[in-house]
Amino acid sequence: MYTRSLCGFAVTFALALSAMVASAQSPNLGKPISPAEIAPWDINILPDGTGLPPGSGTPAEGARVYSAKCSVCHGQDGKGGTSTRLVGGEPIKNMESEKTIASFWPYATTLFDYIRRAMPWRQPRSLTNEEVYALTAYILSLNKLIGESETINALTLPKVRMPNRDGFIVRFPDRTP
Amino acid sequence: MPTTPSDRAKRKLKNLEAVAANGLLHRRLFLRGGAALMTGYTLVPSAAGQQLTDDAWSLAPGVTVPDYGTRSRFENNVVRTLSNPKGEPRTQHARTPHHLLNGTFTPNSLHFVISHAGDPDIDPDKHRLLIHGLVKQPLVFTLGVLARYPMVSRMAFVECGGNSAPLFSSEPIQASVQALHGLVSSAEWTGVPLSTLLDEAGVDAKARWIIAEGADPPHLSRSVPLTKAMDDAMIALYQNGERVMPGNGYPMRLLLPGWEGNMNIKWVRRIQLTEKPGMTFYEARTYAPILPGGKAYRFYFIQEVKSFITHPSPGLAMQGPGFYEISGIAYSGSGRIAKVMVSADGGKSWAQAALEQPVLSMAFTRFRVPWRWDGSPAVLQSRAWDEAGNEQPTRAQLVAARGETTRVPPVNAFPSQHYNAITSWSVERSGEVKHVYA
Numbered sequence: 001m002y003t004r005s006l007c008g009f010a011v012t013f014a015l016a017l018s019a020m021v022a023s024a025q026s027p028n029l030g031k032p033i034s035p036a037e038i039a040p041w042d043i044n045i046l047p048d049g050t051g052l053p054p055g056s057g058t059p060a061e062g063a064r065v066y067s068a069k070c071s072v073c074h075g076q077d078g079k080g081g082t083s084t085r086l087v088g089g090e091p092i093k094n095m096e097s098e099k100t101i102a103s104f105w106p107y108a109t110t111l112f113d114y115i116r117r118a119m120p121w122r123q124p125r126s127l128t129n130e131e132v133y134a135l136t137a138y139i140l141s142l143n144k145l146i147g148e149s150e151t152i153n154a155l156t157l158p159k160v161r162m163p164n165r166d167g168f169i170v171r172f173p174d175r176t177p
Numbered sequence: 178m179p180t181t182p183s184d185r186a187k188r189k190l191k192n193l194e195a196v197a198a199n200g201l202l203h204r205r206l207f208l209r210g211g212a213a214l215m216t217g218y219t220l221v222p223s224a225a226g227q228q229l230t231d232d233a234w235s236l237a238p239g240v241t242v243p244d245y246g247t248r249s250r251f252e253n254n255v256v257r258t259l260s261n262p263k264g265e266p267r268t269q270h271a272r273t274p275h276h277l278l279n280g281t282f283t284p285n286s287l288h289f290v291i292s293h294a295g296d297p298d299i300d301p302d303k304h305r306l307l308i309h310g311l312v313k314q315p316l317v318f319t320l321g322v323l324a325r326y327p328m329v330s331r332m333a334f335v336e337c338g339g340n341s342a343p344l345f346s347s348e349p350i351q352a353s354v355q356a357l358h359g360l361v362s363s364a365e366w367t368g369v370p371l372s373t374l375l376d377e378a379g380v381d382a383k384a385r386w387i388i389a390e391g392a393d394p395p396h397l398s399r400s401v402p403l404t405k406a407m408d409d410a411m412i413a414l415y416q417n418g419e420r421v422m423p424g425n426g427y428p429m430r431l432l433l434p435g436w437e438g439n440m441n442i443k444w445v446r447r448i449q450l451t452e453k454p455g456m457t458f459y460e461a462r463t464y465a466p467i468l469p470g471g472k473a474y475r476f477y478f479i480q481e482v483k484s485f486i487t488h489p490s491p492g493l494a495m496q497g498p499g500f501y502e503i504s505g506i507a508y509s510g511s512g513r514i515a516k517v518m519v520s521a522d523g524g525k526s527w528a529q530a531a532l533e534q535p536v537l538s539m540a541f542t543r544f545r546v547p548w549r550w551d552g553s554p555a556v557l558q559s560r561a562w563d564e565a566g567n568e569q570p571t572r573a574q575l576v577a578a579r580g581e582t583t584r585v586p587p588v589n590a591f592p593s594q595h596y597n598a599i600t601s602w603s604v605e606r607s608g609e610v611k612h613v614y615a
Contacts, residue, residue: 026376027326030317030322032314042449044451083267091471095580104465104473113455118396125396168474168475169475171474172476172479
């Protein structure tokens with residue numbers, strides 16, 4: 001009787017222990033990694049400027065990069081070619097309105113993020129941060145969203161107010177933090 | 178005069194009771210064994226009765242069994258349609274041929290694919306999954322390590338937010354169900370719950386979002402609420418039992434059951450936890466459908482309740498009056514399908530469809546209704562409800578809320594997104610099936 005109840009206690013204890021281990025589902029096989037090792041992949045830019053790297057660029061510098069690496073698809077002066085135009089656009093009215101940078105994009109930071117991660121189409125991730133800043137400045141300037149001699153950097157880019165910033169309605173507010 | 182099997186079937190059919198106009202029969206007809214004869218839909222007229230003989234394949238040994246199976250050469254017409262077959266520098270779409278398939282999951286070779294810069298050819302030994310940002314310890318995982326984690330399997334549809342976009346056209350575009358609805362597929366996905374990996378990294382109390390990114394050339398990135406990431410998100414390694422297909426994210430993809438396809442990041446290599454969303458290109462611009470008046474929806478996460486009829490559908494000719502099965506696909510990003518109703522008179526009367534079991538949450542549900550077509554014109558529709566009480570809208574309801582085009586767009590265009598309203602097929606006297614608005 002004594003032995004049995006002890007056994008029972010041992011079984012209960014073992015079950016409790018295994019339940020505790022089971023609640024920590026992970027086998028913990030992920031390998032820790034340092035910020036320096038992450039840096040080459042750490043390319044997300046948020047609307048408040050989080051993630052923007054050191055460096056800067058001007059529209060004039062961007063125009064030179066654009067002619068060399070972008071105009072083949074997006075046309076001279078961003079007017080469009082085999083790929084979308086980057087300049088101009090009418091106010092958004094309905095689903096047939098063209099979603100241009102000036103008419104639709106809510107945040108200028110998306111320009112830097114997308115150019116750096118995805119462009120040029122045939123050689124993504126080949127641009128330096130300086131080149132990405134310069135291209136961002138050039139496109140914003142073409143659209144008269146900044147002046148022709150303004151400099152774009154980590155401080156100035158988040159402050160560029162895009163015309164359609166408030167043109168959106170969150171579809172599922174209860175699922176959106 | 179002796180009675181033929183066909184005469185007997187006709188007599189039996191006469192006794193069957195229609196439950197809605199234009200010959201819709203009770204959904205349990207087949208289960209009761211009441212139908213002696215069923216006519217399928219085929220792409221070619223069926224052969225007449227003939228003397229039975231032994232054919233060549235029955236009279237000599239067959240071909241050697243291959244190490245990786247492929248379908249019969251007689252099925253080589255069952256293929257995806259490609260929007261950009263030469264891989265020009267723009268997005269490629271491969272659409273699922275729903276009218277040539279049946280059941281509830283999509284074979285891997287026919288699963289829809291959208292690739293914005295081609296499918297990357299990833300060496301699985303070199304692929305890494307990084308979790309960082311608002312975590313206690315950034316971690317990196319290899320495929321070999323992930324394969325040792327406890328896994329889960331589930332059926333789930335994945336649907337492009339732009340699927341069915343041709344139905345925003347002001348006039349019905351004459352195209353197959355593949356062209357209209359081919360950007361949705363369903364598969365069994367197996368992998369590691371994302372919550373396991375996030376727990377291991379230690380989620381910071383400030384984190385509200387994850388930003389997931391692929392190893393594809395555009396490094397496609399989307400923001401996902403942390404609540405979804407911790408609920409049922411998965412790092413999927415297997416698709417219908419074998420490793421995920423290259424076009425679907427090999428060697429691993431983010432699976433967000435029921436949510437917009439573009440958010441289910443393929444070739445996933447990085448997950449950053451953040452306080453705010455990234456407002457990435459695809460969420461800030463592309464998947465933000467414009468509403469009448471000019472405002473646009475943002476964060477249209479859920480693929481809402483939807484159904485469409487695959488049999489019959491345009492391209493599948495009717496073989497003359499008689500017995501057919503109407504069948505199709507229903508699904509909802511909000512849970513299980515609760516009910517599907519089918520009409521053969523453009524929505525005036527409805528018959529309840531049988532739902533193929535098991536009905537799984539956020540997966541394809543096959544619905545079926547027996548139908549006696551008398552050869553006169555009919556307009557077929559299906560309408561689904563999900564367990565959350567959501568009702569598939571009529572096209573008129575959807576257009577009132579979301580608008581439609583003023584000009585007819587090309588069939589491959591995406592005038593807007595998240596079309597989930599009713600699709601109507603007109604069955605003509607000739608047996609031809611057309612896309613109509615009703």
